[in-house]
Amino acid sequence: MDQTKIPQATAKRLPLYYRFLKNLSMSGKQRVSSAELSQAVKVDSATIRRDFSYFGALGKKGYGYNVNYLLSFFRKTLNQDEVTKVALIGVGNLGTAFLHYNFTKNNNTKIEMAFDSSPEKVGKEIGGVPIYHMDDFKEKLSEDVTVAILTVPVSAAQTIADKIVDSGIKGILNFTPARLTVPDHIRVHHIDLAVELQALVYFMKHYPMD
Numbered sequence: 001m002d003q004t005k006i007p008q009a010t011a012k013r014l015p016l017y018y019r020f021l022k023n024l025s026m027s028g029k030q031r032v033s034s035a036e037l038s039q040a041v042k043v044d045s046a047t048i049r050r051d052f053s054y055f056g057a058l059g060k061k062g063y064g065y066n067v068n069y070l071l072s073f074f075r076k077t078l079n080q081d082e083v084t085k086v087a088l089i090g091v092g093n094l095g096t097a098f099l100h101y102n103f104t105k106n107n108n109t110k111i112e113m114a115f116d117s118s119p120e121k122v123g124k125e126i127g128g129v130p131i132y133h134m135d136d137f138k139e140k141l142s143e144d145v146t147v148a149i150l151t152v153p154v155s156a157a158q159t160i161a162d163k164i165v166d167s168g169i170k171g172i173l174n175f176t177p178a179r180l181t182v183p184d185h186i187r188v189h190h191i192d193l194a195v196e197l198q199a200l201v202y203f204m205k206h207y208p209m210d
Ligand code: ATP
Pocket: 089, 090, 091, 092, 093, 094, 095, 096, 115, 116, 117, 118, 121, 134, 151, 152, 153, 156, 160
């Protein structure tokens, strides 16, 4: 299937659907209605039906969707048959928390290695992940690492992004407030916790949920 035809908003919901379906499948459930899915993932059922129609999954009335069919489709689409290897850069408070967090429990991404510039951190292991010096980035970075998580101070972010550009990394999950400049072949997703919190507080105030 031509994946470019899946709208981005739909693509963003795939991991959500995937996680829920995986749980259903593990509990032995074979089919699910869009109403059940809707309740569980908090997406309205019309949106779910539209999303699923892009995958060629047409639920039958009174039957619902075949859980295992959907699951195998999502697994392929989300590359869950392959482990995506990740490097974490910046082993501060946030970075350390990520190293302890077992991402592979819910999806097939794995932090393989970490980098930091502090001599106190270099040479150690956290959560089984070795920490190397940022100066050794080029030598130590495995060829098969395709994603970087950036948890450095904002002042270091762009310099590190520039280093990443010359490596095999194709995607950056940026937790710093810096707006990074990178070439087109690198995708940056930005998670600015302070901005998200501010937005939440604004929405609570101006769009109260009754
Ligand atoms: P956090 O923001 O994750 O809570 P923190 O407050 O503990 O972290 P920061 O000053 O934000 O510390 O730094 C995060 C980590 O990034 C630290 O471990 C620091 O040593 C590391 N770091 C700082 N500059 C660089 C750099 N240029 N290259 C790699 N790592 C760096």
